[in-house]
Structure formats: structure tokens, C-alpha cells
Amino acid sequence: MDDLQSFREETRQWLEANCPPSQRQPGTPEEQYWGGRRGQFASADAQLWFERMRDRGWTAPEWPTEYGGGGLTPHQGRILKEEMRRINARTPLYSLGIWMLGPALLEYGTEAQKQQHLRAIVNGEVRWCQGYSEPGAGSDLASLQTRAEDQGEHFLVNGSKIWTTSADKSDWIFCLVRTNPDVKKQEGISFLLIDMATPGVSVTPIALISGDSEFCQTFFDNVAVPKDNLVGPLNGGWSVAKALLVHERKLMAELGSDSPRKEIPLLQAARDYLEFNDGRIADAELRSNLASHEMRMHAIGLTHMRSFEERAAGAASTAALAMKYLGTEAMKNKSELLLAIMGSRGLGWEGPGFSDEELDATRLWAGSKAMTIAGGTSEIQLNVIARNVLQLPQAPAAKSKS
Amino acid sequence: MALVLNEEQRLLRDTAQDFLQREAPVAALRQLRDSRDDTGYSTTLWQQMADLGWASIILPEAYGGLDFGFTGLGVIMQESGRTLVASPLFATAVVGASALLLAGTEAQREHYLPLLAAGNLTLALALEESHHHSPHRIEARVERRGDDLVLNGHKTFVLDGHSADYLLVLARDPERTDTGQDLTLLLVPRTSAGIDCQRSLMVDSRNAATINFTDVRIPADAVLGRPGQASDALDQILDRGRVALAAEMLGSAEEVFDRTVAWLKERVQFGVPIGSFQALQHRAAHMQTELELSRSVVLQALAAVDDNPTQVPLLASLAKANLNELVKNISNEAVQMHGGIGVTDELEIGFFLKRARVTMQIFGDTGFHKDRYASLCGY
Ligand SMILES: Cc1cc2nc3c(=O)[nH]c(=O)nc-3n(C[C@H](O)[C@H](O)[C@H](O)COP(=O)(O)OP(=O)(O)OC[C@H]3O[C@@H](n4cnc5c(N)ncnc54)[C@H](O)[C@@H]3O)c2cc1C
Numbered sequence: 001m002d003d004l005q006s007f008r009e010e011t012r013q014w015l016e017a018n019c020p021p022s023q024r025q026p027g028t029p030e031e032q033y034w035g036g037r038r039g040q041f042a043s044a045d046a047q048l049w050f051e052r053m054r055d056r057g058w059t060a061p062e063w064p065t066e067y068g069g070g071g072l073t074p075h076q077g078r079i080l081k082e083e084m085r086r087i088n089a090r091t092p093l094y095s096l097g098i099w100m101l102g103p104a105l106l107e108y109g110t111e112a113q114k115q116q117h118l119r120a121i122v123n124g125e126v127r128w129c130q131g132y133s134e135p136g137a138g139s140d141l142a143s144l145q146t147r148a149e150d151q152g153e154h155f156l157v158n159g160s161k162i163w164t165t166s167a168d169k170s171d172w173i174f175c176l177v178r179t180n181p182d183v184k185k186q187e188g189i190s191f192l193l194i195d196m197a198t199p200g201v202s203v204t205p206i207a208l209i210s211g212d213s214e215f216c217q218t219f220f221d222n223v224a225v226p227k228d229n230l231v232g233p234l235n236g237g238w239s240v241a242k243a244l245l246v247h248e249r250k251l252m253a254e255l256g257s258d259s260p261r262k263e264i265p266l267l268q269a270a271r272d273y274l275e276f277n278d279g280r281i282a283d284a285e286l287r288s289n290l291a292s293h294e295m296r297m298h299a300i301g302l303t304h305m306r307s308f309e310e311r312a313a314g315a316a317s318t319a320a321l322a323m324k325y326l327g328t329e330a331m332k333n334k335s336e337l338l339l340a341i342m343g344s345r346g347l348g349w350e351g352p353g354f355s356d357e358e359l360d361a362t363r364l365w366a367g368s369k370a371m372t373i374a375g376g377t378s379e380i381q382l383n384v385i386a387r388n389v390l391q392l393p394q395a396p397a398a399k400s401k402s
Numbered sequence: 403m404a405l406v407l408n409e410e411q412r413l414l415r416d417t418a419q420d421f422l423q424r425e426a427p428v429a430a431l432r433q434l435r436d437s438r439d440d441t442g443y444s445t446t447l448w449q450q451m452a453d454l455g456w457a458s459i460i461l462p463e464a465y466g467g468l469d470f471g472f473t474g475l476g477v478i479m480q481e482s483g484r485t486l487v488a489s490p491l492f493a494t495a496v497v498g499a500s501a502l503l504l505a506g507t508e509a510q511r512e513h514y515l516p517l518l519a520a521g522n523l524t525l526a527l528a529l530e531e532s533h534h535h536s537p538h539r540i541e542a543r544v545e546r547r548g549d550d551l552v553l554n555g556h557k558t559f560v561l562d563g564h565s566a567d568y569l570l571v572l573a574r575d576p577e578r579t580d581t582g583q584d585l586t587l588l589l590v591p592r593t594s595a596g597i598d599c600q601r602s603l604m605v606d607s608r609n610a611a612t613i614n615f616t617d618v619r620i621p622a623d624a625v626l627g628r629p630g631q632a633s634d635a636l637d638q639i640l641d642r643g644r645v646a647l648a649a650e651m652l653g654s655a656e657e658v659f660d661r662t663v664a665w666l667k668e669r670v671q672f673g674v675p676i677g678s679f680q681a682l683q684h685r686a687a688h689m690q691t692e693l694e695l696s697r698s699v700v701l702q703a704l705a706a707v708d709d710n711p712t713q714v715p716l717l718a719s720l721a722k723a724n725l726n727e728l729v730k731n732i733s734n735e736a737v738q739m740h741g742g743i744g745v746t747d748e749l750e751i752g753f754f755l756k757r758a759r760v761t762m763q764i765f766g767d768t769g770f771h772k773d774r775y776a777s778l779c780g781y
Contacts, residue, residue, distance in 0.1 A: 267779070267780075267781065270781055271781075276781075279777075279780070279781075280776070280777070280781065281776075281781050287776060287781065288772060290776070290781065291772045291773075291775055291776040291779075291781075292772065294775070294776075294779065295720050295723060295724065295772070295775055296695070298699075298720055299695040299696075299698060299699045299720065299724055300695065302405070302695075302698035302699055302701075302702045303694055303695050303697075303698040305405055305698070305702075306405035306406070306697065306698040306701065309405045309406045310405075310406055313406050315406065318690075318694065319694040319697075319698070322690065322691035322694045325691055326691050326694075326695065379684065381687075382683065382684045382687040382688060383680070383683065383684075383687075385687035385690055385691065386677075386680075386683035386684070386686060386687040389687075389690055390663050390666075390677075390683075390686055390687065390690060391667075392663070392666055392667065392675075392677040392678065392683050392686065393667065393674070393675045393677050393678040394678060395678050395679065395680050395683070
């Protein structure tokens with residue numbers, strides 16, 4: 001405990017000395033730095049902050065130092081997070097490489113793959129995207145059809161991926177591909193790393209209800225991929241994929257509680273947009289809904305803590321499996337509530353008459369609908385809990401298919 | 403940290419589980435009900451529980467206590483919720499003991515607490531005056547007459563009220579109304595002249611009394627602590643009660659849920675276990691996630707009583723409101739998923755359903771605590 005306390009002190013001092021003031025306030029999505037060959041810093045301070053954190057290994061605080069990480073224990077990693085949140089420090093580097101691919105490579109990658117990719121991720125040199133979903137394979141991910149044929153020297157990849165977030169801005173993609181069509185669907189899948197600059201890869205952005213077009217359809221037309229880019233055994237990609245999904249869901253569960261984001265907090269919105277009587281919100285329905293939501297967020301925060309402590313104590317945590325479902329449903333609810341609190345001020349789409357924050361609220365509300373779909377829908381989360389935690393028998397329909 | 407049980411608490415839980423499953427399963431509650439037991443709980447069982455140290459679990463060693471704190475108490479409450487054990491644990495060992503600790507004078511603590519710890523003194527808090535929890539809306543009056551005090555008033559929903567040795571009565575002192583500090587807690591022997599105590603059997607097969615106090619004469623030293631000073635202590639006492647009760651409710655919810663999940667695997671319809679139907683799977687999985695939240699909330703609230711008192715009011719209201727909703731929903735789902743057998747008296751699920759409704763009203767329903775939470779947060 002004393003060690004952790006002194007780590008906290010040191011961390012606090014270091015952050016105090018190194019985090020530029022401009023990086024200690026909520027940022028807009030446009031100000032996030034995602035790295036990669038086309039990565040742009042929104043300001044000189046953002047670059048300085050990123051470089052200082054990178055040099056300390058703190059873009060990936062818990063990865064081993066030999067791959068450019070910070071070598072922190074989970075407890076230390078948590079303290080760093082808490083201290084950053086305390087001063088509202090921005091996340092210096094956003095990265096699917098850090099959140100998803102890296103942990104999977106650390107577990108399943110060869111030494112050469114770790115050497116090739118991990119440091120490039122930590123340093124923000126390469127931006128990764130995720131190629132799991134296909135037009136015909138969403139929740140039923142294992143039914144994916146993108147083929148990789150063994151051509152001796154390399155694999156030849158054909159097919160398409162959909163909902164690939166930021167494929168148009170990414171350098172590499174980690175993909176699930178079918179390498180054996182003649183076995184049970186989970187047993188013919190491999191995990192492949194593909195450089196998007198390879199001839200035959202193309203992307204088309206897709207517009208969303210939020211007005212963004214953050215995701216794309218990604219096409220593979222006779223793309224040659226070196227065999228060294230296979231992670232885990234041939235036809236053993238499903239295990240890698242599932243391990244990675246655990247990291248993805250953990251990340252999604254914690255979204256919103258993580259980096260400061262420029263949005264209107266609910267309580268602030270209540271003060272700005274609602275009438276108060278004697279210190280209470282006059283609208284009884286909204287007050288009650290707000291209290292319900294705040295209490296739920298409080299309970300979710302405590303459950304994150306408990307789940308962390310359980311895992312730190314080496315125990316299995318059934319709570320961890322519930323967090324994606326609970327967290328994303330709560331976020332969706334929060335956006336609805338914010339809109340309700342703002343009334344017609346929460347309905348602006350463009351141009352004069354609305355503040356930037358107000359316009360953001362509308363788009364965040366539309367964007368929040370994706371939270372309970374991406375990374376495995378809420379229904380799929382409930383399926384997983386029913387099967388893995390409650391150990392209920394599999395539904396007859398699902399049984400006959402797989 | 404406190405969100406995971408330590409070794410000592412795990413041992414305590416295992417002991418409690420063994421003991422309660424052997425000595426006080428749900429069948430014991432059924433038996434008390436069917437035999438129309440006068441006391442409403444088994445005094446032998448209570449003595450055994452006291453011998454295990456449960457009556458004194460939160461008391462400091464100086465008063466003969468185990469000093470396990472609320473985290474220790476929580477383990478016992480949770481297990482007692484699993485078997486729905488009827489006993490003075492809540493009214494005496496939690497609420498009564500907390501009242502003496504928080505409001506009593508040193509002399510009162512030294513006198514009463516060792517008796518309580520040994521299982522030789524039971525208490526009942528006579529607080530409510532209407533059918534909704536409103537702890538500060540008190541009309542019962544205590545007035546000076548010569549050297550004595552005289553108590554008049556009407557109390558309802560007094561848990562263990564017909565059997566407790568002493569009633570802890572909350573009353574207003576009209577002489578102090580101007581000061582704004584006029585709430586007084588009194589320790590009154592239940593058999594005092596002028597007390598008319600009517601025992602009611604509640605839906606959960608336990609007891610709550612309605613009590614009329616008519617010119618009850620009591621000595622001045624029956625005041626717990628100082629006259630007119632009960633208000634602050636009262637909120638703390640109630641919060642401790644809420645947190646402990648939330649732990650009991652959590653145990654009940656876990657038990658009724660475990661039984662339901664077991665039934666989903668066992669009951670066959672259309673040639674398959676009903677637990678393979680996704681309509682039921684999703685409802686069960688959703689309840690599982692709600693249970694996860696409730697566990698965190700209860701553990702944190704218990705730990706706060708021990709280590710972080712300033713957080714207790716907020717966490718107590720969070721815990722009580724959260725558990726109110728949990729036990730309501732989970733007990734309803736349990737009945738529904740059992741089908742016809744779920745509404746029979748033979749199956750024990752009904753006992754959980756009924757106990758849930760009573761616990762939901764004790765020390766504040768969901769609306770009460772949501773309102774309090776919002777007010778504490780400044781909206
Ligand atoms: C914002 C966002 C970003 C994304 N980014 C990526 C990315 O970068 N890379 C990537 O590979 N994918 C990405 N996805 C895709 C995402 O993983 C899929 O959308 C998701 O898995 C659901 O698949 P689907 O869209 O095909 O819906 P479907 O699977 O067709 O689902 C439709 C509906 O049916 C329900 N349903 C399906 N199966 C079952 C079942 N067995 N039981 C009960 N209900 C069921 C679903 O819950 C849903 O309500 C992203 C999605 C979103 C929204």
C-alpha cells in the first residue's frame with residue numbers, strides 16, 4: 001500500500017509538471033489524436049503532451065517496457081488513470097492498437113510480430129482498424145465468409161468487411177478470415193494482419209444518423225498477405241478473436257467514464273435548462289429520472305471498482321461480463337435524458353441559434369444508439385451471460401446451427 | 403479494499419451458512435407461522451445466535467462485542483436473508499445497538515450493551531406514526547411532570563414491538579419546539595403502565611406492533627442521551643439500519659434468484675428445459691446484471707459505515723433504493739418463471755415474495771430514498 005501511495009505521489013507530481021494546461025480540459029472528438037501515417041495533432045500542446053507520455057511508456061501504461069509500454073502493474077495503471085482523471089488530463093493517444101490488438105498480440109503473437117507491431121502502436125506510428133463484421137456476419141460473427149487461400153508464399157484474401165470504424169484513416173487492419181470452409185464454422189477461422197496499402201484493398205465510407213461517417217465498408221480483391229502475418233495457429237483465429245472481444249467490451253463498458261469529453265454534464269444541464277423550486281428541479285418526472293440515472297451510474301461505478309478488485313485478487317469476476325451491457329445501456333439512457341432536459345435546445349442540427357455544445361448534444365444522442373450495437377449487441381451480451389454465468393442450456397435454434 | 407470479502411469474512415459467511423441452513427431454514431419460518439407462535443421467533447435460536455456473537459457483532463470489545471464492524475454484520479445479514487430467518491437480529495442487534503452506541507450516554511451503554519450482547523435484552527424502535535416512512539414527522543409527545551416524564555402518542559409498524567423488552571420511542575418535547583431541537587429518544591420498558599400494544603401478523607409471517615402510549619410515566623433517566631438531541635443520531639441510526647437491511651435483502655434476492663435459475667434448468671416443457679427459451683434467458687441474464695450492481699452498492703455502503711462516515715447518507719439511500727427495486731423485480735420474476743407452482747403456498751418462493759414487500763417499506767421506500775439522494779446531490 002505504501003508503495004502505491006508513493007507511486008501516486010510521484011505520478012501526481014509528474015503530471016503536474018508535464019501535462020500542459022490546455023490538455024487538462026475536456027476536448028472535442030476532432031481534438032483526439034489517433035496517430036498513424038495520416039495522424040494530425042490538433043495543437044502543439046497536444047503533440048508535446050503525447051510525446052512526453054510516449055517517452056514514459058504511458059501511452060500503453062501496462063504493457064512491458066521492452067515493447068515501449070510503461071510496465072505498470074494493474075494497480076499502478078489504475079492510479080495513473082485516476083490521477084489523470086483528477087486533473088481532467090486528455091488521453092494522449094487513442095488507439096485500437098492499444099485497446100484491442102496489442103493485448104491479443106501479447107497473448108498470441110510471435111516474438112517477431114510483437115517486435116514488429118507493438119512499439120509502432122505505442123509510438124502512434126501505425127493506426128489499426130478492426131475487420132470482423134461482414135454484411136452477412138454480424139452477431140453471428142463466426143459465419144464470416146471473407147476467404148484467405150493458401151498460395152504457398154502468401155494468403156490470397158477476397159471478400160468484404162463492413163462497419164469498419166475509421167478504415168479510411170487506418171494503416172493496418174486486423175481481420176478474421178475463413179481459411180477452411182469445410183469444418184464447423186468456428187474452427188475454420190484465422191486471425192490475419194493486413195497492411196491496408198497492399199494492392200486490392202479499398203474502402204468506402206458510410207454515413208451515419210449522427211452525421212458522422214466514421215465507418216466504412218472495406219473490400220479485399222485478390223490481396224496478397226505474407227504468411228508471417230497470421231496470429232495464432234491456422235484455423236485457430238476464433239480464440240484470438242474472442243480474447244480480443246473481451247478487451248473491446250471492457251473498453252466500451254468504461255467509455256464515458258474515461259477521458260474527459262466536451263459535453264454537457266447532466267447536472268449542469270439541469271441547472272441551465274430547468275426550473276428549480278426551493279433547490280429542487282420543479283419537473284417531478286425529470287427530477288425522478290435524473291435521480292434514477294445518477295444512482296445507476298453510481299452503482300455502475302462501484303461495480304467497476306469491485307470487478308477490478310476481484311480480478312486484482314485473482315478471482316473470477318462475473319461482474320466484468322455484465323459491464324458492457326450495463327454501461328452502454330446507461331450511456332444511451334443518459335443521452336435521452338440530456339435531450340429531455342434540454343427541450344428544444346437539444347434538437348438543433350446546424351448553424352445559428354445553437355451553441356456548439358448544444359449541437360454536439362444532438363449528435364451525441366444519435367451516436368449513442370450505436371453503443372448497444374457495436375462490440376456485440378445488448379442481446380448478445382445477455383446471451384453470453386445466460387450461457388456463461390447462469391449456465392442455462394443453449395436455445396434449441398442456436399444449437400442446431402453451430 | 404472492501405469490495406471483496408477478506409479471509410475472516412469468508413469464514414464468518416461459511417459458519418453462518420452452515421448454522422442457518424441447519425437451524426433456521428425457510429421451513430422454520432413456515433413452522434412459526436403455522437403454529438401461530440406467540441413470540442414470532444425462536445428464543446432458543448436467538449440465544450444460539452447470541453452465543454455465536456451475532457447479537458454483538460457491531461459492538462466494540464469494551465461492551466462485550468465482536469467488533470466485526472458493518473462489513474462483518476453484512477455477511478450475517480446477507481446469510482439471514484437467504485433463509486429468511488425471523489429473529490431480533492435487525493431490531494435489536496442492528497437498530498437497537500446502533501441507537502445505544504450513537505445516542506446513549508456512556509452509563510447507558512455500559513449498562514445495556516453487555517446485556518444485549520449476551521442475548522438478554524431485546525429492543526424495538528417505535529418510530530413510524532403513519533403508513534409511510536417519515537422519520538421527522540413525529541407527533542408523539544414527551545412532557546415533564548414533576549421529576550418524571552410522561553409519554554403520549556401513537557406508533558405503528560413497530561418491528562418486534564410486541565416482544566421486545568424495551569421500546570425505543572421517538573417523541574417530541576413541546577417545551578423545546580422553539581429551539582428546533584425537540585426530538586427525544588426514550589428507552590421505555592414494554593410492560594410499562596399506559597402502553598397498549600397490539601400485535602399484528604404481517605404478510606411475511608413476521609410481526610409488527612401498533613402501540614398506543616397513554617400517559618405513560620417514565621423516569622427522567624429513560625432519555626437516551628440528552629433530551630431534544632435525537633435528530634442527528636436518528637438519521638445515523640436509520641442509515642445503519644438501511645444499510646444492514648439492504649444486505650439482508652441482497653441475500654434474499656440471491657437466494658430467490660439461485661432457486662429460479664435452478665428451476666429454469668430443471669423444468670421441461672416442449673421437450674426442452676424452459677431455461678433454453680431466450681425470452682426467459684434474457685430476463686434472467688438481465689436480473690443477473692442487476693444483482694451485480696446491488697452487490698457493489700451494498701458492499702460499499704457497509705464499508706462506508708466502518709471507514710467513511712461522510713458518505714453514509716448518500717450510500718445508504720442508494721443501497722436502500724437499489725435493493726427495494728431489486729427485491730421487487732426479482733421476486734416477481736421468480737414467481738412468474740415458476741409458473742403455477744410459483745403461486746402455491748407449498749413452494750417457498752412465496753415467502754421471499756412476501757418478505758420483499760415488507761423490507762421495501764422498512765425505513766423508506768424507493769421514492770423516499772430517490773428524493774433524499776437527489777436532495778443530497780443538490781437537485
Ligand atoms: C458504431 C459501430 C462501430 C463498429 N465498428 C466495427 C468495427 O470497427 N469493426 C467491425 O468488425 N465491426 C464493427 N461494428 C459492427 C458490430 O460489431 C455489429 O454491428 C454488431 O456485432 C451487430 O451485428 P449486425 O449489425 O449485423 O446486427 P445483427 O446481428 O443483424 O443484429 C440485428 C438484431 O438482431 C439481434 N440478434 C442477432 N442475433 C441474435 C441472437 N442470437 N439472439 C437475440 N438477438 C439477436 C441483435 O441483437 C440486433 O438487435 C461496429 C458497429 C457499430 C454500431
